[in-house]
Amino acid sequence: MPLVLTRTDLTGLVAPADVVAVVEQAFADLADGTAAQAPLSVAAVDDDVHFLPMTAVSRRAGLGGSKLLADIPRNRDRGLPAQRSVLVLSDADDGAPVAILDGGLPTRLRTAAASAVATRWLAPDDARVLGLVGAGGLALEHVSAIAAVRPLEQVLFWTRSDGTAAAFVEQVAARHPELKAARVDTSAAAVGAADVVATLTPSREPVVLGEWFHPGLHVNVVGAPPRPDHREVDGEAMRRSRIVVDSVATALHESGDALLAIAEGAVTADDCRLELGDVVTGRAAGRRSADEVTLFDSVGLGLLDVAIGRLLVDAARAAGRGLAVDLSA
Structure with missing residues (x-):
């Protein structure tokens, strides 16, 4: 039954x-x-x-x-x-x-796991610092999933909520006592000091800017709902990155991060046609150089x-x- x-x-x-x-x-x-x-x-x-x-x-x-x-x-x-x-x-x-x-x-488990798969194939092998923009329901699962594929030592996170920040620090300490979780004052600080970043906000406007990206960074763009007018990163972030999507059809239909960047002329639809499955199966390369900036645009797959x-x-x-x-x- x-x-x-x-x-x-x-x-x-x-x-x-x-x-x-x-x-x-x-x-x-x-x-x-x-x-x-x-x-x-x-x-x-x-x-x-x-x-x-x-x-x-x-x-x-x-x-x-x-x-x-x-x-x-x-x-x-x-x-x-x-x-x-x-x-x-x-x-x-x-x-x-x-x-x-x-x-x-x-949903939380598979979303974090998708970010971890992208991190495994696209982030530097020696990535130690995870930056989180947002510390809500997806945050702890991202720490656990990404810690399964990279030897994390520190988690830097930004959130507007004092209550959310306190709860997240407590959760990380309970599940991952070997990791230090530290709140930073701005989302720029969470990006600038990290090897791997995950954006975990339901934002309609960018909370992460491409001008903050540094060589070798990997970014998982995760949090915005599947609506074409919502985005977490700006067009410059998309332009400066090698973009990998979970599904071309989904990204070009519901990802505001992709669609708004295309509308602005920062990238083209062809820049958003590399699927993570093709990287996993070896049809396409993963990380190609130490300095490459990579970005996984995750909308979510049934x-x-x-x-x-x-x-x-x-x-x-x-x-x-x-x-x-x-x-x-």
């Missing part, structure tokens, strides 16, 4: 390194054609509420799945998350329902939800977690 898995059921089930491994394989499968990703579409009756079904199928996972993402910025005024989601998984052969999962934790869904469902069954429900009764 299919499992219903709550956020509590899913917490602590899998190790970051295992999530990174399945996400990396999912990128390779997409490049190899053994997984398929449906075009990203948006259902909306106004600009305040967007519903995005993110659908994919994976032969390796033996699953088809769809995550329904609700992007509702005004939820913040209600004290609610701006994004909520639920993930539905079905058997790839006969369509039988396999599981229904709260989408929040899988395939990654399916891949981590397989990992989580198997772990939940092994641990005896979740509620088995006969949906056909």
Whole structure:
């Protein structure tokens, strides 16, 4: 019978390194054609509420799945998350329902893992300092995932919120006592002193500028919602970088970081056509020189939800977690 898995059921089930491994394989499968990703579409009756079904199928996972993402910025005024989601998984052969999962934790885990895969292939091998612009829900998972692929020694982070800063320092100390997490005064400081950067804000306007980039830097652009008018980095950041995307179709449809830079003439659409899966499979080079600046533009793929869904469902069954429900009764 299919499992219903709550956020509590899913917490602590899998190790970051295992999530990174399945996400990396999912990128390779997409490049190899053994997984398929449906075009990203948006259902909306106004600009305040967007519903995005993110659908994919994976032969390796033996699953088809769809995550329904609700992007509702005004939820913040209600004290609610701006994004909520639920993930539905079905058997790839006969369509039988396999599981229904709260989408929040899988989203955080796979988003951080995607950044870690990009970091593994694009960042300097000796990267030691991680810079975070934003310290909210995605931040701790990024520390854990990137620490799985690089020997991190320090985390520098910028946030406007004193409460968020205090909570993040406490979380890092609890999970990674070997790492020092230090708050900096500006986002420029978080970028300037880092080897690897992740932008983790739901910003509509740039919070990171290309003029701050230094030779050898790798940047994961992660936080902005999949809306073509939202961005975290400016056109100069895109122009100064070798751009790698999770999916060309997704980036050129929903990534404001890419689309606004193209509209400004900072880059062209052709500059945004290198997919991470092609790097992972060796069809394209990873980091090409010590001084190269690389940027991973991450919008989010339903395939990654399916891949981590397989990992989580198997772990939940092994641990005896979740509620088995006969949906056909």
